[in-house]
Amino acid sequence: MSRKGKRRQRWIVLGVLICCALVLGTAILPMSVSAERVSDHYIRYGVSETAALNLVSAVLLDYRSFDTLGEATVIFAAVSAVSVLMSGGGLSRNRRTLSNLARCAVANIYPVLWLFPLYVILHGHLSPGGGFHGGVTMGVLLIMISVLYGTAFSLPKLSLTALSYTEYSSALAFILVGLAGVVHGSGFLSNIGAGFFKGSPGDLVSAGFLPLLNVIIGFKVAAGLVSIYYQLLRSGD
Amino acid sequence: MIREMSFVAAISVFCIGLYCVLTDRNLIKICVGLSIMESSIVLLLVAIAYREGGLAPVFSAEIETYVDPVPHALALTAIVIGAGVTAVALGLSVLIYRHFGTLNIDKIWRSLG
Amino acid sequence: MFNFAYFLLLVLLVSAAAAAVLVRGMITSVIVLSVFSVSLTLVFSFLQAVDVAMAEAVIGAGLLTAFFVTAISRARRKTK
Numbered sequence: 001m002s003r004k005g006k007r008r009q010r011w012i013v014l015g016v017l018i019c020c021a022l023v024l025g026t027a028i029l030p031m032s033v034s035a036e037r038v039s040d041h042y043i044r045y046g047v048s049e050t051a052a053l054n055l056v057s058a059v060l061l062d063y064r065s066f067d068t069l070g071e072a073t074v075i076f077a078a079v080s081a082v083s084v085l086m087s088g089g090g091l092s093r094n095r096r097t098l099s100n101l102a103r104c105a106v107a108n109i110y111p112v113l114w115l116f117p118l119y120v121i122l123h124g125h126l127s128p129g130g131g132f133h134g135g136v137t138m139g140v141l142l143i144m145i146s147v148l149y150g151t152a153f154s155l156p157k158l159s160l161t162a163l164s165y166t167e168y169s170s171a172l173a174f175i176l177v178g179l180a181g182v183v184h185g186s187g188f189l190s191n192i193g194a195g196f197f198k199g200s201p202g203d204l205v206s207a208g209f210l211p212l213l214n215v216i217i218g219f220k221v222a223a224g225l226v227s228i229y230y231q232l233l234r235s236g237d
Numbered sequence: 238m239i240r241e242m243s244f245v246a247a248i249s250v251f252c253i254g255l256y257c258v259l260t261d262r263n264l265i266k267i268c269v270g271l272s273i274m275e276s277s278i279v280l281l282l283v284a285i286a287y288r289e290g291g292l293a294p295v296f297s298a299e300i301e302t303y304v305d306p307v308p309h310a311l312a313l314t315a316i317v318i319g320a321g322v323t324a325v326a327l328g329l330s331v332l333i334y335r336h337f338g339t340l341n342i343d344k345i346w347r348s349l350g
Numbered sequence: 351m352f353n354f355a356y357f358l359l360l361v362l363l364v365s366a367a368a369a370a371v372l373v374r375g376m377i378t379s380v381i382v383l384s385v386f387s388v389s390l391t392l393v394f395s396f397l398q399a400v401d402v403a404m405a406e407a408v409i410g411a412g413l414l415t416a417f418f419v420t421a422i423s424r425a426r427r428k429t430k
Contacts (some may be wrong), residue, residue: 046296068314
């Protein structure tokens with residue numbers, strides 16, 4: 001066997017060994033009892049403490065909102081990394097568009113498509129969804145404009161500077177909302193304890209800062225993803 | 238039964254992704270394997286959260302048992318972070334193509350000397 | 351019956367993952383990856399994880415495919 005074949009064989013054997021270890025590990029995976037106690041508390045008292053019907057949003061944005069701040073930071077880091085990596089070339093401003101049929105078909109239904117992320121973001125605390133889902137959909141809709149009509153059309157209208165400013169100000173707004181709790185005296189990113197309006201479960205305006213954080217996260221994620229798309233398209237000369 | 242089947246499926250998909258990352262020669266296929274590995278771990282998290290007879294964790298007065306909402310929040314974070322990592326990996330692949338002119342890692346190793 | 355349907359869905363998931371790895375060609379692999387994402391969305395719906403299913407649908411099947419195709423279009427011989 002050639003040297004390359006022998007090296008490949010060694011990698012395959014190593015992979016097989018890791019696979020066996022992982023299969024054995026999950027077959028005897030123990031379930032921790034203390035974690036179930038935490039989840040029982042969130043399920044039983046989640047609605048009465050946060051006034052949010054969607055328990056996953058309550059966990060993500062109220063009980064564990066610091067982890068969501070970390071996730072927003074990771075998105076920011078990914079956008080920065082791609083911007084630095086692809087900074088060597090010029091932004092592509094080509095006129096390559098899709099066919100006439102595609103453009104006419106989408107242009108007629110495009111405004112209606114924006115209703116979905118709007119609904120999902122604003123009702124994030126009442127039904128499945130939230131800031132991330134709506135933000136990614138908004139980003140995909142903006143990328144669709146760039147794909148349909150060409151970057152020569154979409155870049156002057158939605159420049160990279162505007163996207164960066166949206167992302168920075170969303171990150172700052174997240175932190176300012178958290179600092180409101182510190183100013184009040186109850187803790188960073190505390191929701192009802194910091195005086196945000198609680199309301200009754202099921203209303204659109206309820207659950208403290210959950211709708212506000214959903215909107216902030218939606219804008220941040222959308223701006224970040226469109227920035228990544230523009231950076232990946234750089235021409236590289 | 239459902240939980241054990243999901244565990245086995247998640248680890249099998251993880252091993253398939255790992256095999257792709259280890260043995261494939263094309264940089265874009267390696268990114269595909271990386272994305273598959275990340276999705277398999279999200280499946281593992283959601284399978285841990287599953288309770289027999291539980292329903293979706295959106296509050297409604299008639300429902301008695303819900304599935305666990307905490308691993309769902311972790312899974313949501315994991316999906317978004319996985320997309321970010323895949324985007325950076327793709328940026329690196331495009332940069333390597335710009336520099337070396339090829340996506341085949343054997344040729345890249347050879348040209349490095 | 352529910353268990354058997356779920357088992358078939360998991361078989362579809364693992365076959366889609368294996369197909370994404372085994373096919374030759376970058377664009378084909380990316381399209382099979384989006385099939386994998388859609389079947390993973392179905393699995394999440396079976397496991398009553400509705401938030402995670404929506405996220406996997408928009409991110410896996412929508413956004414990642416767009417990123418992959420963009421990167422592939424930048425990494426082939428430019429026809430100039």
